[in-house]
Amino acid sequence: MNALRIPGWPIALTTLFCTLLGACSSTGPHTSGIDCTAPLASCHEGRFGLIWKTTQDDGQVQADSISGSYEWRSAQINTPNRGPMEVASLEVNSKLGPSLGQAKRSGDFYEVRAADGRVYLAQDWQTLFDLMFPIKLPANALVDWMKNPNPDTLPPLPANWTWQNLDGRYRVLFVQSNTSGRIDLIPKGKLLR
Structure with a gap:
């Protein structure tokens, strides 16, 4: 499967963060009915924030931020033809409530749908993130x-990335070459729907 890249990194960044907090999602008909009470299911919601600053080669500084809420659902399901398959869904909303987008995963299929209708497809989470974020x-x-x-x-992070639990x-x-920032994740509770 080839990845599809849509120009316009600010919109892509918003969409990716939706994916980031949902990039851990799955697509297909199975994600809407994820059973949060299943043994291997993970369902929770919370708030997020992303702040970053980039210094360009000419010394110009570009900075931006995104914040809102997320809802994460994932599980392993058994399919008649393919056997066990991981599915996930992440919905991300702005502070005022409107949807920023939804990320889904169904087996080896990864997709993000932005609120403006743009669609991003990839073969794995990292490729999907790389398509959407400037960093x-x-x-x-x-994920x-x-x-x-x-x-x-807490999952291991690459060099120059650090977890804090407050x-x-x-x-x-x-801190990554000319870009620095932070991601805030504040889980509120488990979903049992």
Whole structure:
């Protein structure tokens, strides 16, 4: 499957963060009916924030931020033809409530649908994140956190990235060449719907 890249990184960044907090999602008909009470299911909601600053080669500084709420659902389902398959869904909304987008995963199919109708497809989380963000985010670590937001087992991050746990509020600090910033993740509770 080839990845589809849509120009316009500010919109893409918003969409990716939706993916980031939902990039851990799955597509297909199975994601809407994820059973949050299943043994291997992970369902929770919370708030997020992303702040970053980039210094360009000419010295100009570009900065931006995104914040809102998320709802994460994932599980492993058994399909008649394919056997066990991981499915996930992440919905991300702005502070005022409107949807920023939805990320989904169904087996080996990854998709993000932005609120403006743009669609991003990829073969894995990292490729999907790379298509949407102007900086390289640790997609696998962020997805692993979404699956298991446990303060005792935070997923490993690459060099120059650091987890902080501030009483159940998680912060990821990063410095990457000419870009620095932070991601805030504040889970509110488990979903049992």
